[in-house]
Amino acid sequence: VEAHDEKYLRAAMEELYPADISSILYELDTEQAHYLFSLLTTEIGAEILANIDEDDRRRFLQDFSSVEIARYIEVFDSDDAVDLLKEQPIQIREEVIGLLQDREQARFIIDLLPYDEDVAGGLMQKELVKANANWTVNECIEEIRKQAEDVEKVYAVYVVDDEQTLLGLISLKNLVLARKNTKIINIFDEDIHYVETYRPVEEVTEIMQRYDLEAIPVVNVQKRLLGRITIDDILDVVTEKAEEDIQAISGITGEVEEDDSLWDQVKARLPWLIVGVIGSLMAATVIRFFEGELTKIAALAMFIPIMGSTGGNVGIQTASLIVQALADKTGLEISWKERLLKIVAIAALNGLIIGILAGVYVLIFSETQLFWVVSLSLLAVVLLASFMGTITPLILNRFGINPAVASGPFITTANDLVGIGTYFMIAHFLLKI
Amino acid sequence: VEAHDEKYLRAAMEELYPADISSILYELDTEQAHYLFSLLTTEIGAEILANIDEDDRRRFLQDFSSVEIARYIEVFDSDDAVDLLKEQPIQIREEVIGLLQDREQARFIIDLLPYDEDVAGGLMQKELVKANANWTVNECIEEIRKQAEDVEKVYAVYVVDDEQTLLGLISLKNLVLARKNTKIINIFDEDIHYVETYRPVEEVTEIMQRYDLEAIPVVNVQKRLLGRITIDDILDVVTEKAEEDIQAISGITGEVEEDDSLWDQVKARLPWLIVGVIGSLMAATVIRFFEGELTKIAALAMFIPIMGSTGGNVGIQTASLIVQALADKTGLEISWKERLLKIVAIAALNGLIIGILAGVYVLIFSETQLFWVVSLSLLAVVLLASFMGTITPLILNRFGINPAVASGPFITTANDLVGIGTYFMIAHFLLKI
Structure with missing residues (x-):
């Protein structure tokens, strides 16, 4: 070069x-x-x-x-x-x-x-082959020939009436198999899927994935054919969405890549780090409030990390499953009461197991008077974190924020704070200090 | 019903x-x-x-x-x-x-x-339309007619020789446009993409996405045509992979959904929770080791949470970007030295900002003698966590483990421990207690 x-x-x-x-x-x-x-x-x-x-x-x-x-x-x-x-x-x-x-x-x-980029209209292309219902197969093939250069991938010919209203389609396969002088109106498929320009991209993705379509026609409110969306664009959307979700979970704002500039990367990371710092400093203030207890039993400090990290981990797990359930609308719908009961049951089981595990550690390596404080606190923390992990994504979703954000630093920070607060309160009451 | x-x-x-x-x-x-x-x-x-x-x-x-x-x-x-x-x-x-x-x-x-499910052979279907290179377009259309019921979506006719060796393909569009008595050998496209049965699914996905293919033929080592992979299967693979990654990041093992049984859910969550608990109990042991310091300056306990959570957050951010860079091989390749230097620079900047922020809090709400301890520790924690967030996914990837695991509880737990250890060591040396 x-x-x-x-x-x-x-x-x-x-x-x-x-x-x-x-x-x-x-x-x-x-x-x-x-x-x-x-x-x-x-x-x-x-x-x-x-x-x-x-x-x-x-x-x-x-x-x-x-x-x-x-x-x-x-x-x-x-x-x-x-x-x-x-x-x-x-x-x-x-x-x-x-x-x-x-x-x-x-x-x-x-x-x-x-x-806008996030509706069907923003994803569609105008290039497509359409045929009037009154044409013959031969006229239709002529039309494909005319458009051959502009329309790289044909998939199907869309059938419209004189007002450009979408009536249906005829697949390339059927066009190949049809006799040349057959009228389109006699052989086209009326029972097809289409979307309006204003449909959100997620809905288009779901329809195309659900019905295994390689292209879908886009119409306006009068059902006039305006364009089509092809599967390669949908694949790009799905890939991008996955990357976005993972960034949201990881506490990275904006689409940033490893090869972006130093300053872009700092900007992408700093906001959530600062949220984390503020949360942790609030936790510090909680601890300061209980300094009296700490001075009497210094061993209390030993279990600050386990309260924070268990809360964070449980919160992320719960939030992720809720985020997934929100995204996957085809799944089974369960009632609110059932969902909450199940989450509480899972949390109680996990909390018990973890509580006992940590309790055994307390008995062996720390002061036995802390056994109940640590075990009960862990159970409470797991229950609280499960609850917060459930409602946070639901609330974010309601307000139109990507619920995946709830699986990230936000939930960790919140649960850190709640976990440590719960722990010291339980310590305060159980130890009567 | x-x-x-x-x-x-x-x-x-x-x-x-x-x-x-x-x-x-x-x-x-x-x-x-x-x-x-x-x-x-x-x-x-x-x-x-x-x-x-x-x-x-x-x-x-x-x-x-x-x-x-x-x-x-x-x-x-x-x-x-x-x-x-x-x-x-x-x-x-x-x-x-x-x-x-x-x-x-x-x-x-x-x-x-x-x-196996994770190679091209496990994704391919045998249904396809193939034509001998010596046939005419008309014979080819007859073959499509015969297969019409079995092969729902044709996309293209694959062209083979008498030994079934893949020579190329002719797209349905070109078949529609060709004259009936043309020989296939004169019009087919030789310059096509194909994969061998043993290719990993990720590679197939990348090729199909990169070249916008809606189907790709699969061959054996002798280049005999065995089957094809269609885009709808690839879309399913991409969706599934995204879900898997998010579960890995969230510390959920196995593919579990919100509507799975209670016991399945507990099983999916418990392993990483226990890893988290063990890490936190190791942190507890570190804190116990510094109990002398804690008894003298109870305020030290206040900053245990910030060390843990900042380490965790930075680690996750860094790991996620590395995981993304590993997955997206089409991106820019940068050298190892450059990559490390950049990561250190970003970490230093973030660490400084966070360190100053927390330092100000110390000066206002805590004992001023802790200013340098907290600020320097935070800088050190951010640097260490960035380093660990960089190497962990690379190591996991080398050993064939999904590197997304590194963005989850694993990195949080490890950084919790390292963060708290660093903090107390710096406190020990700076305060000379």
């Missing part, structure tokens, strides 16, 4: 898949990557741009002019084009749309821009 | 999608569900069985005879048939295979049984 040997580079890259070329681009500095990128054909360049990480793309495109960007947008699928343009400053966005030669593409993009 | 009004029930269920009927079955007790299920057509019953949760299916099928099971297996896709049979006792498995009328299906199942 440094030698700027264009011929060799072009030849070498022709052998590679776009996804592999993008791995190479990552290894280079921005200027070199830009140079190498400009050598690629527009199609390959567009495919790379469509598939790399958002942040990397934004950074990479900073050196690009609107004319350059427009060249790639021209051949993008409309959904990917909109995603890319939404990352750009408004000025660039408008310039690029103005520069597009393909007026249909420009119209597609303008249609899609208003939709 | 209770009235056993067959006619009404059949009519009512004909209106519903299989996935929706299965939601109804969940509401009923086993006997009622079995009765309702037996009223369904074999196709609908099979589709329900193929899509419900493994554990639920095992439980539900306990009342079924081999003859009944065979009836549904007959119409299953081969991959789903194998999944179901693997859950059954060997005797039932053999009986069902023996009872199958469709000898091709029986052969498919016997072919697939030996593969």
Whole structure:
């Protein structure tokens, strides 16, 4: 690359898949990557741009002019084009749309821009093959031929009436098998799934996964066909959602990756660490309040960690299962009373076992007068933490916050505090000091 | 259902999608569900069985005879048939295979049984449409017609030679557009992705996601075409993997759901809780060792929680990002030295901010002599926890254990212990007591 040997580079890259070329681009500095990128054909360049990480793309495109960007947008699928343009400053966005030669593409993009990322409209692409119900199979095949370049993956032809209302679809397989002069209206499948533009992405994912669909048509409230969502986008959504959940659980805010800048990483971690610190300092204040007890029985301090960490662990376990149950709506619905009873029963069993275990340790290694204090406190802590682990995600969910947050530092911190408070109160009353 | 009004029930269920009927079955007790299920057509019953949760299916099928099971297996896709049979006792498995009328299906199942679930062979289905390279487009369409009933989703026709060696594929779209008497050999796509049976599932997922494939052919070491993997199975794998990771992080062992039995839930939670308890009791022993110091300065106890929870939180954050970097191999590769330097820099920054915050609290609410002890300890704890959060997942990964485990109770417990130990040692040396 440094030698700027264009011929060799072009030849070498022709052998590679776009996804592999993008791995190479990552290894280079921005200027070199830009140079190498400009050598690629527009199609390959567009495919790379469509598939790399958002942040990397934004950074990479900073050196690009609107004319350059427009060249790639021209051949993008409309959904990917909109995603890319939404990352750009408004000025660039408008310039690029103005520069597009393909007026249909420009119209597609303008249609899609208003939709939020988290609804069906924000995920759909305008590229699809549709056929009027009155056409014959042959006319339908002609339409596919016309669209062949724009619509990479067809899956099915959507059947509409003269007002563009979605009537049904005919799968490519059935189209292959049908006789050429059959009318579409006689063979298409009316009983299909579709979604409105305003449906949340989670719902679209659930429907497509539940009914094993590889594409789903998107309609407006009048059931006019507007676009479709394909399974590869859904797979990306599912992967991203999983990453987000894990970050939420781990107490990391915002989408951050190991290779992001130092300051981005500090910013992503600090908020929850500070929440943790504040919680722990509140715990410190609780302990200070019981300093009298501590001065008399210094051994009380030994069991501060077990109260905090057991509370945290139980809270996280419980919260995770509730978060999972919230996400997996297809599962069995159980009543509130049943759910609470079961959680209490599980907590009581676990609390007893742990309480006895720690009690034995007390008898052997610490002051025997603490046996009841430690055992009973642990039982109480497990019960309380289970309760908090159950209600916290439910409350967050009600307020539209990702309930996975509840499985993270939030629940640990809260339970740390509650656990230590419970312990000292029980100590205070049982030991009468 | 209770009235056993067959006619009404059949009519009512004909209106519903299989996935929706299965939601109804969940509401009923086993006997009622079995009765309702037996009223369904074999196709609908099979589709329900193929899509419900493994554990639920095992439980539900306990009342079924081999003859009944065979009836549904007959119409299953081969991959789903194998999944179901693997859950059954060997005797039932053999009986069902023996009872199958469709000898091709029986052969498919016997072919697939030996593969593990976590390699490509364990995910593939035998149902696919293949064509000899010397056929014409017309012959190819005839083959699709013959297979139409067995192969629900075609996507593409795989092209093989006389020895069944995979040569390439022709997409359904191109088949629709091709002229009937063209030879396949002149129009098929040679440049395709495929996987060998022994490839790990993660690799298959990565390839299909990277190249946006909706199906991938599976071959043996001689490149003979054996089957294919479709995107809906990959979507299920990704969803399951995400759930597993979250459970691993949350300290839950085994795949357990909120609606599992009491004892299953206790079993799933207890192991990590006990690990946590043992860690905390080790921390207790450390504190006991410094009881002399505690008796002199009771205020030392106040900062036990902050050392434990900060260590835990930092450890989880760091571990999660490493786990993510391990999973996302397409990302940027950075050198070991760079990675460690960066982690240290982030930790130092976070540690300083937290240390100062807690230091201010000490000056206002506690004994000022503890200022340096608390601030320096926190800095040390954040650095140590970052280091442990980095190496633990890498070590687990090296030993073939799911590194997500490292983001859970394991890292919290370890850091609790290390944090408290560091704190008391620093206190011991700084205060010279």
